[in-house]
Amino acid sequence: MSSSELDREQAYVSSLYARLDQMREQAGAQLGRVLAQSGGTHQDRSQRDAFAAAGYGQIAEYDAMENGLVFGRLQFGEDEVHYIGRRGLFEDSAERRQLLMDWRAPAARPFYLATAAAPEGVRVRRHIRTTGRTVTGFDDEILDLAAVDTTGHDTVTGESVLLASLNASRTGRMGDIVETIQAEQDRIIRHDVRGVLVVQGGPGTGKTAVALHRAAYLLYTHRRELTTRGVLVVGPNPTFLGYIGRVLPSLGETSALLATVGDLFPGVTATRDETPEAAAVKGSLAMAEVIADAVRDRQWVPEESLEVTIERDTYHLDAAFCERVREQARRSLRPHNRARPIVADMVVDELARQIAERIGGNFFADEPNLLEEGDRAVIRGELREDPGVTAALDELWPVLTPQGLLEDLYQWEDLLESAAPGLTGEQRAALKRAPGGGWSAADVPLLDEAAELIGEDEAVLAERARKRREQQARVAYAQGVLDIAAGSESYEFEDIESEVLQAFNLIDADELAGRFEEEESLTVAERAARDRTWLFGHIIVDEAQELSAMTWRLLMRRCPGRSMTVVGDVAQTGDAAGTTSWAEVFEPYVQDRWHLEHLTVNYRTPAEIMAVAGDVLSTLDPDLAPPASVRENGVLPWASRVDDLGELPGLVAAERAETGDGRLAVIAPTALLARVAELLPDAAVDGDLESPVVVLDVKRAKGLEFDTVVLVEPEDVVAESPRGLSDLYVALTRATQRLGVVHTGPLPEVLARLK
Numbered sequence: 001m002s003s004s005e006l007d008r009e010q011a012y013v014s015s016l017y018a019r020l021d022q023m024r025e026q027a028g029a030q031l032g033r034v035l036a037q038s039g040g041t042h043q044d045r046s047q048r049d050a051f052a053a054a055g056y057g058q059i060a061e062y063d064a065m066e067n068g069l070v071f072g073r074l075q076f077g078e079d080e081v082h083y084i085g086r087r088g089l090f091e092d093s094a095e096r097r098q099l100l101m102d103w104r105a106p107a108a109r110p111f112y113l114a115t116a117a118a119p120e121g122v123r124v125r126r127h128i129r130t131t132g133r134t135v136t137g138f139d140d141e142i143l144d145l146a147a148v149d150t151t152g153h154d155t156v157t158g159e160s161v162l163l164a165s166l167n168a169s170r171t172g173r174m175g176d177i178v179e180t181i182q183a184e185q186d187r188i189i190r191h192d193v194r195g196v197l198v199v200q201g202g203p204g205t206g207k208t209a210v211a212l213h214r215a216a217y218l219l220y221t222h223r224r225e226l227t228t229r230g231v232l233v234v235g236p237n238p239t240f241l242g243y244i245g246r247v248l249p250s251l252g253e254t255s256a257l258l259a260t261v262g263d264l265f266p267g268v269t270a271t272r273d274e275t276p277e278a279a280a281v282k283g284s285l286a287m288a289e290v291i292a293d294a295v296r297d298r299q300w301v302p303e304e305s306l307e308v309t310i311e312r313d314t315y316h317l318d319a320a321f322c323e324r325v326r327e328q329a330r331r332s333l334r335p336h337n338r339a340r341p342i343v344a345d346m347v348v349d350e351l352a353r354q355i356a357e358r359i360g361g362n363f364f365a366d367e368p369n370l371l372e373e374g375d376r377a378v379i380r381g382e383l384r385e386d387p388g389v390t391a392a393l394d395e396l397w398p399v400l401t402p403q404g405l406l407e408d409l410y411q412w413e414d415l416l417e418s419a420a421p422g423l424t425g426e427q428r429a430a431l432k433r434a435p436g437g438g439w440s441a442a443d444v445p446l447l448d449e450a451a452e453l454i455g456e457d458e459a460v461l462a463e464r465a466r467k468r469r470e471q472q473a474r475v476a477y478a479q480g481v482l483d484i485a486a487g488s489e490s491y492e493f494e495d496i497e498s499e500v501l502q503a504f505n506l507i508d509a510d511e512l513a514g515r516f517e518e519e520e521s522l523t524v525a526e527r528a529a530r531d532r533t534w535l536f537g538h539i540i541v542d543e544a545q546e547l548s549a550m551t552w553r554l555l556m557r558r559c560p561g562r563s564m565t566v567v568g569d570v571a572q573t574g575d576a577a578g579t580t581s582w583a584e585v586f587e588p589y590v591q592d593r594w595h596l597e598h599l600t601v602n603y604r605t606p607a608e609i610m611a612v613a614g615d616v617l618s619t620l621d622p623d624l625a626p627p628a629s630v631r632e633n634g635v636l637p638w639a640s641r642v643d644d645l646g647e648l649p650g651l652v653a654a655e656r657a658e659t660g661d662g663r664l665a666v667i668a669p670t671a672l673l674a675r676v677a678e679l680l681p682d683a684a685v686d687g688d689l690e691s692p693v694v695v696l697d698v699k700r701a702k703g704l705e706f707d708t709v710v711l712v713e714p715e716d717v718v719a720e721s722p723r724g725l726s727d728l729y730v731a732l733t734r735a736t737q738r739l740g741v742v743h744t745g746p747l748p749e750v751l752a753r754l755k
């Protein structure tokens with residue numbers, strides 16, 4: 001590598017950072033001016049708050065660009081050169097010449113796709129390596145072979161940057177792969193936003209990485225639609241969300257809500273564990289029918305009549321009348337709680353009729369009733385407030401809550417039997433539980449299903465309508481603010497460089513209105529997290545094979561546009577309610593309008609370890625082929641039979657020494673977690689992946705990776721779950737460098753290669 005070439009790159013990279021500094025300073029100065037203003041009307045203050053929030057956001061975005069600002073350079077022809085980086089940068093001039101191209105821009109695509117066979121006009125693709133702001137080196141790929149001698153050096157190093165990144169020690173947090181996205185991954189990342197895209201790929205093929213980069217790409221390409229509606233990213237557990245949490249911010253994106261299925265019912269924190277049997281029943285589509293029946297069962301009709309006491313007088317609503325009321329309310333097709341006013345109207349009318357008859361009836365049968373229409377209206381008004389009437393309504397058509405409905409259903413055998421005649425006795429027994437004790441992730445889709453059928457209480461609805469009206473007024477106001485800002489651009493912003501703080505470019509009226517709310521600092525993601533009925537612009541699901549049919553129903557409701565990216569591996573399914581067929585999942589919702597892509601190269605696990613995992617996969621299903629490892633590392637995985645797990649700490653310490661500054665995970669059967677944690681007091685057991693040594697079971701290790709994995713008692717891992725072999729496959733494929741297996745009994749036959 002010629003040093004003059006390196007100096008030239010350094011000079012250019014330094015000029016990009018200088019431009020970034022300049023933009024940050026200008027944004028800071030503008031923010032300072034906004035913050036220095038005081039007084040004025042409420043509207044002035046709101047406007048200032050919105051500008052200040054936009055200013056802070058802009059500065060945070062510039063800060064996020066600091067690391068690895070630029071990483072690539074494409075040379076087309078003799079002297080057309082484009083630099084590629086995390087975000088675009090433009091010259092501070094009237095021409096606004098592009099200095100740095102955003103990796104997501106269409107023109108940056110050849111950086112990922114061009115090959116010697118199809119160079120797309122690229123002569124040289126350069127990967128620029130930096131530490132902080134210093135260029136430490138570069139690797140060139142000569143795609144137009146005629147150009148070999150013109151670049152000043154001649155190393156063609158297509159995979160070296162990729163391999164360097166794959167071999168690096170893990171930190172416990174996933175990093176972005178924007179510098180080394182591979183062609184098969186790029187095609188998925190930039191796939192059309194419309195429809196359901198399913199990405200099937202073995203362990204380590206980059207499904208998570210690709211899904212997150214796709215989120216960033218979609219937010220860039222469809223910014224307007226997606227930043228208002230937001231993108232939901234669903235992951236398997238909180239540890240996993242912590243692991244992937246930095247990837248999108250490092251790509252400059254903050255409009256995504258990261259959540260587990262257990263987070264998707266606001267107000268409920270799903271902490272309870274579920275038996276595999278209960279999870280399987282709760283996840284099955286049959287539960288939709290069960291819940292619908294459970295709601296219908298609460299719409300009651302007495303056998304003969306219902307007694308209603310009003311101010312010490314007794315009236316009767318007979319069965320035929322109650323049946324009519326129920327039919328009418330059901331025919332409205334309104335959710336249960338919202339149909340209650342229909343019941344209330346009919347009951348009040350009937351009781352008013354009976355009262356009128358009693359007090360206004362004339363002794364002389366042929367004379368008309370003495371009560372006038374006005375008197376009857378008064379009676380009806382009073383009846384609406386009467387506790388006796390409310391009690392009758394509570395019998396016939398009680399106000400329900402999703403939580404109450406499910407607790408009752410789980411607790412009372414007769415309710416369950418009536419609502420779930422299709423379930424077997426064993427399935428019903430799996431559901432049975434006493435109230436209290438919290439909710440599980442498997443309950444969340446059922447609560448959501450119930451909430452859909454029950455609907456909100458009238459009072460809650462009225463409150464929401466009020467808020468919506470206020471919000472609309474705020475949008476109109478915010479639009480006015482934006483119009484004023486745009487109109488007065490030359491006056492107010494004349495000394496501010498164009499892309500820094502023009503609020504009308506950075507935010508739209510909806511977003512600005514959101515900031516004017518009392519909860520004005522809430523982002524779209526935060527607002528979406530609070531609202532069960534929020535409709536997302538796009539949904540990304542990771543480890544999607546684990547989701548139950550009931551969870552898919554919930555997600556489909558949240559994304560009526562059916563714009564989804566679903567990544568997973570049907571060979572890794574561990575959850576009893578999970579899926580082993582993508583067609584089964586999607587056909588009910590989109591028929592055949594879903595698109596399947598495959599990822600085939602394993603970037604995580606070296607070939608030596610993958611050979612062991614491959615044996616497990618072929619036992620699981622001889623038709624499944626393991627993904628091909630992109631590298632070998634010369635380290636053979638080992639198995640050690642011990643008399644007692646007391647020997648585990650010694651073996652872990654030896655591996656720890658080999659792991660350097662990387663991360664080591666001890667993966668154990670769930671039943672042994674406490675024992676293993678006791679043996680390894682320094683290891684983190686709470687999912688703190690930045691700790692040098694962590695102890696986890698397979699469920700929690702899903703989707704994660706570690707430099708070294710020590711797997712304890714593989715036989716128990718297999719025996720512990722109906723999908724035990726899949727769990728073993730997952731455990732074996734978590735390592736990026738080293739794998740050891742510690743066992744007290746005989747090694748399972750499927751691991752014979754380790755003998």
Ligand SMILES: Nc1ncnc2c1ncn2[C@@H]1O[C@H](COP(=O)(O)OP(=O)(O)OP(=O)(O)O)[C@@H](O)[C@H]1O
Nearest residue numbers: 177180181182203204205206207208209603604703
């Ligand atoms: N193009 C790439 N460049 C650099 N690293 C990559 C690339 N693709 C994937 N990786 C790395 O490979 C590892 C595995 O990726 P990822 O976790 O996304 O795989 P996965 O398919 O989701 O695996 P699993 O199914 O086991 O959860 C990660 O460290 C990721 O950063």
